[in-house]
Amino acid sequence: MPANFDRLCVVLVSPRNPLNIGAAARAMSNFGVLRLRVVNPYEVAFREARSAMGAAPLLAKAKEFKSVAEAVADCTLVVGTTAVQHRELQHPLRRLEYGARLIRKQLNSGRVALLFGTEKTGLSNDDLSHCHWLMHVPTREQHVSMNLGQAVAVCLYELVRDLRKATPEKVQKRATAGEVERISSGLLEALQVSGYVKPIAVVPTEERVRRLVRRLELSSRDAELVLGMLRQILWKLRGGMQKT
């Protein structure tokens, strides 16, 4: 496996079935992706999963988080997986073959989080709002929804296959999810203070702002620049005095 696969994290959001957690871990071990993060798992399932065939070391090192935001904070690219193609998706949706290429490229310069949603319903709109874009496996229309463990296996396989085509190139260091989230929060506050956000619409606007800021795919340098601007605008909006 290429060295920079160490920068790839699989993030399972609210998994419920120990067999699925175990299967996901086994596929990760098969394909050499060893960093598992779990958000808000059903605890019993998470403990039971620890015996998955050959994946015990990986599961023992798995990290648990309370929120998606915390789980992806150090990642420069956050990709969600979805079966749904009809939901009103606000994100760019990429087929696995193409998405995997982008992920491999990004792994040359930063951490990438690959998110998988809970078994029945997938990633929620709130989970999705942390993602830069979404990826789907090309299943057939009559039966799009894959089993969680199988979806993880297929996605990781696509990342591992065809490595010769993944040529490293110098890219701008990407902003971390933490930086991007700070921009989202700042922008949202500016919008609230200035009356753009009606109190009743706070939640959808929050999601729209999050998605917008992630679509910008800021470099680390630009993120810093934007944050500086936002801080100053906020200071003024809150009634700050003109500097002299």
Next chain:
Amino acid sequence: MPANFDRLCVVLVSPRNPLNIGAAARAMSNFGVLRLRVVNPYEVAFREARSAMGAAPLLAKAKEFKSVAEAVADCTLVVGTTAVQHRELQHPLRRLEYGARLIRKQLNSGRVALLFGTEKTGLSNDDLSHCHWLMHVPTREQHVSMNLGQAVAVCLYELVRDLRKATPEKVQKRATAGEVERISSGLLEALQVSGYVKPIAVVPTEERVRRLVRRLELSSRDAELVLGMLRQILWKLRGGMQKT
């Protein structure tokens, strides 16, 4: 799915675990490979598997055979799958990427059987003797053995995947230079009003803001969204009253 996928049969040899049979069937259904043949299954497992999510119609049509010979009798190509790379293999062993290409080609002219062995030990030497060649998934040396349902999913995915789709799909319409310039101007004004821009530094800041906004590569829709936000923030910065 391509029409000639109807000529592809997945053959499970002596499967023991109903969850694995169900998972294999579900992956087949996901990828549009609908012909399942089962050789000498553990009967209880086979019956229990019939409820696999979304795969019930496929399982109901599955055919049962007493021997591998009977199960593959009408096929012009028989391919075995194996995790083992060290066994004294008498067969050509092909990596999945290449093997899948050969299978797709063969499907133009005849039926192909893809064999998966029993969970613990894989295909026996006797099973292998019915195969033209063997195929393996590129797992890492320290953990080669895949779960049955996941192995089926990955093999079928490789057959279905489409190289041409590894290129960008339809992209969002890009914002016009006019829209981008309006955002730059609005942002600059917000920065001036809020005191971010020192009078002496207006020119360099103006250029930095322009470059920043252009680097965002906004879509037309996002440009509109950002402009709306900026207008509201500016209105407030200029001393506008809170809307009621």
